[in-house]
Amino acid sequence: NAGVTQTPKFQVLKTGQSMTLQCAQDMNHEYMSWYRQDPGMGLRLIHYSVGAGITDQGEVPNGYNVSRSTTEDFPLRLLSAAPSQTSVYFCASGRPGRPYEQYFGPGTRLTVT
């Protein structure tokens, strides 16, 4: 198993540009989530999904959209990038019955100029 994969690893955007961060898992996990990590702030939940077709907002959802059309994929969309979205983004998944035990991807480092 590849586990949780994320692409790209690094990305530089200009203010106002849009992009999609990709996340995929091959463990048949129902639960998937997106976090952003900023210095001194730990990890903050952006959006999460408890299964295909079901998504919900986390702590810091503004400026981000998600969808979950399949169990495997959970892309994160930035509609109009802002410098405040410069961060490291982590995708995670959780196995059935234990969604809180999360398996993390390697992260995407995003810089918005």
Next chain:
Amino acid sequence: AQSVTQLGSHVSVSEGALVLLRCNYSSSVPPYLFWYVQYPNQGLQLLLKYTTGATLVKGINGFEAEFKKSETSFHLTKPSAHMSDAAEYFCAMGGYQKVTFGTGTKLQVIP
């Protein structure tokens, strides 16, 4: 509301010394508690977890943590630090659908 507080954003220990990373939580229901480790430029890896049962939990790489309900604490310890333990450690508390993370403690191991 649930919250997790990690005391000390940076901790330095000498190689071979005791490692103690502090975590306190606030929850209105019995919590599920976790410690994750993050090595530089990597994702987070589960170190250990407490769900129910034994309050002393052993994890990978010689780490352990003790759940103390009376003190609302879940401190992480290791008897003897190794250079490879240098990393950032996150305490987390889980509900069924959401996990709340602490702000992290960076552990420096001095040779």
